Amino acid sequence: RITRTRVAVLDVLLAADQSLTHDEIAAALAAQGIKHDRVTLYRTLDWLVDVGVAHKMAGDDRARRFGVAASGPHEHAHFHCDRCGKVVCLEGLQPAVAVNLPGGYQLDRAELVLHGACPSCGKDV
Numbered sequence: 177r178i179t180r181t182r183v184a185v186l187d188v189l190l191a192a193d194q195s196l197t198h199d200e201i202a203a204a205l206a207a208q209g210i211k212h213d214r215v216t217l218y219r220t221l222d223w224l225v226d227v228g229v230a231h232k233m234a235g236d237d238r239a240r241r242f243g244v245a246a247s248g249p250h251e252h253a254h255f256h257c258d259r260c261g262k263v264v265c266l267e268g269l270q271p272a273v274a275v276n277l278p279g280g281y282q283l284d285r286a287e288l289v290l291h292g293a294c295p296s297c298g299k300d301v
Contacts, residue, residue, distance in 0.1 A: 184210045185220050186244075189230055195241035195254070195263045233263070233287055254287070257294035266290070 188204045221242050224230035231245045241263050253266040
C-alpha cells in the first residue's frame with residue numbers, strides 16, 4: 177500500500193544525486209517535517225528494494241546505501257569517492273561476473289565498487 181512515508185522516502189531518493197544511508201534519508205525527512213521512526217524507515221527501505229524501486233549496497237563504512245533502481249535489476253557498478261565519501265551508480269557499466277566457486281557454494285549476487293576521486297574532489301588535486 178502507498179503511505180506518506182513511502183512516498184516521502186522515494187522523493188528523497190529521487191532528489192539525491194548519490195546513494196544515501198539510512199541516517200541521511202532520516203535527516204532529509206526530518207528537514208521536510210515528516211515524522212517517522214527508525215523501524216518504519218528501515219521497513220520502508222526494505223519494501224522499496226523488495227518491489228524493485230530501489231537498490232541497496234554496502235559502503236566501506238558498512239552502512240547500507242540506498243538509491244533509485246533506474247535500470248531495473250541492480251546490475252551495475254558503483255563509484256565511491258575516497259575523499260568525500262560520495263557513492264554514485266554507474267548505470268552504463270554492467271559488471272560481467274564469471275566465478276568458478278568451489279563445490280557447494282552458490283553465488284546470489286556480486287557488487288562492483290570502483291574507488292577514486294569524484295569530479296569535485298578531482299579538481300582539488
